[in-house]
Amino acid sequence: MKTRTPLLKKGIILGLITALFLSIPGIALGADPSVESNAVAIDTVWTLVAGFLVFFMQAGFAMVEAGFTRAKNAGNIIMKNLMDFAIGSLIYWLLGFAIMFGIDKAGLIGTTGFGLSDSFEHLGLSIPLPAFLLFQTVFAATAATIVSGAMAERTKFISYIIYSFVISAVIYPVVGHWIWGGGWLAERGMIDFAGSTVVHSVGGWAALIGAILIGPRVGKYDKDGKSHAIPGHNITLGALGVFILWFGWFGFNPGSTLSGTSPDIGAIALNTNLAAAAGATVTMIVTWIKYKKPDVSLTLNGALAGLVAITAGCLAVSPVGAAIIGALAGVLIVFSVEFIDLVLKIDDPVGAISVHGVCGCFGTVMVGFFAVDGGLFYGGGTALLVTQIIGVVSVFIWTAATALVLFGAIKATLGLRVTEEEEVKGLDLGEHGMEAYSGFEMKAPSVNI
Incomplete structure (x- = not known):
């Protein structure tokens, strides 16, 4: 016992x-x-954390724009980046999300679920709807904030608020519905996994129209059309912004799986990083050869160019393809910035049109060549490539046309641009009655002879 x-x-x-x-x-x-x-539960937490990373990209955009522009406008830059997210969050919840993901009949625009009044069961989500809405909200804010950089240092604050509102409410969501919401481009099989076209080219093309209509900054071009550089006040801030954006992109692209259990997360993150690294490296080399010295601001934009370009195909291409796409974007960004500035005479202080519009479209089209499944270089024929081109052109036409109406209406009523006196003094004082660097005084450097 x-x-x-x-x-x-x-x-x-x-x-x-x-x-x-x-x-x-x-x-x-x-x-x-x-x-x-x-x-x-894992998928929900993953999606939320990725969304938080994308939200942090707002800080990155703010630092890039502030660093690449003059000190007298830094407060205005920060205010615009704050408010486009705040206002955009509200209107996207009430209107934009339903236009983007609501049920439609013709593949053009969602018509149900305004103010989150529907369950959106037709989406077949594996995560709770509020988590999905938050994730999509930070993407919408990204598209809207891109515009501010190209129109920096001369735009009325109230005008910025209005066009940011409309972009988040209608212009961006319609494109999102076409490609991500089950619309006509989705039915054609267009691949834009995380938004080279949906997010970045929409922001880039709206920025293009805005920059054309508002005109260049005082002193940017002389009477003969010669371009004069207007250096930003803090390249360190600009670099910090690029690092923040690079970091946030690991939420932007891998987070678009909406699944923390997906085995694709690692491959997407790797492709994202390779494209950014290739973009920065190649831009440095090109500027070194072209200008005899490696250009800092262009190299920073080269990293962003690679990130924007790979966003469409980060799940569809191989690591080799990702590196090639990023490298080509690194070349493209240099000549695009020059062409827009020197040939078209469009004043874009931060290079937003080239980074987001040009490289966003470029990266989307490259999916038609480099996609492992269906790409031209992998024996898939031209079907996917044609679809990608149709998508890029269609989004350009929609965005350019609606932005032209929007900015044209604002210009004819409230006006887009501050007075010349306000521009010379700085938008911090003219628009907000304060200075970002109060108490600091710029002095000429001493010269020892």
């Missing part, structure tokens, strides 16, 4: 421990009725 008693006790203890471990999955699944599995 003495021998059996310890064995019996050990058996009972072992049985209890086994039962406890077997019950843990059931406890975890039953803790919240809205979470049907641990996978759903």
Whole structure:
């Protein structure tokens, strides 16, 4: 009996421990009725964390724009980047999300679920709807904030608020519906995984129209049309912004899986990083050869060019393809910035049109060549390439036309541009009655002869 008693006790203890471990999955699944599995919980947390990273990209855009422009406008830059997210979040929740993901009849625009009044079950989401809405909201804010850089240092604040509102409410969501919301381009099989076209080219082409209509900054071009550089006040801030954007892109692209359990996350992150690295490296080399010195601001934009270009095909291409796309974008950004400035005479202080519009379209088209499944270089024929080109052209026409109407209406009523006096003094004082660097005084450097 003495021998059996310890064995019996050990058996009972072992049985209890086994039962406890077997019950843990059931406890975890039953803790919240809205979470049907641990996978759903992981996917939800992953999507939210990725969304938080994309939100942090607003800080990156703010630093890039502030650093690449003059000190007298830094406060205005910060205010615009703050408010386009704040106002955009509200209008996208009320209107834009439904236009983008609501049910439609012709593949053009969603017509249900305004103010989140629908369940959106037709989307077949594996995560709760509020998490998906938040993730999409930060993308909408990205498209809107791109415009501010190209029109910096001379735009009325109230005019900026209005066009940022409209972009988040209508212009961006319609494109999003076409490609991500089950619209006509989605039905054609267009690939734009994380938004080279949906997000970046929409912002870039709206910026192009805005910059044309508002005109160049005072002193940018002389009477003969010669371009004069207007250096930014803090390249360090600009560099910090690029690093923040690069970091945030690891939420932008891998987060678009909406799944923390997806095996594709690693490949997407790798492709994203390779394209950015290739873009920066090649831009540095090109500027070194072209200008005899490696250009800092262009190289920073080269990294962004690679990131924008790979965003469409980050899931569809191989690492080699990603590096090639990023490298080509690194070449393209140099000549695009020059062409827009020197030939078209369009004043874009931060290079937003080239980075987001030109490289966004370029990266989308490159998917037609480099996609492992269906790409021309992989024996897929021209079907995907043609679809990609149709998508890029269609989005350009829609965005340019609607932006022309929007900016034209604002210019004819409230006006787009501040007065010349306000521009010379700086928008911080003229628009906000303050200075970003109050108490600082710029002095000419001393010269030792």
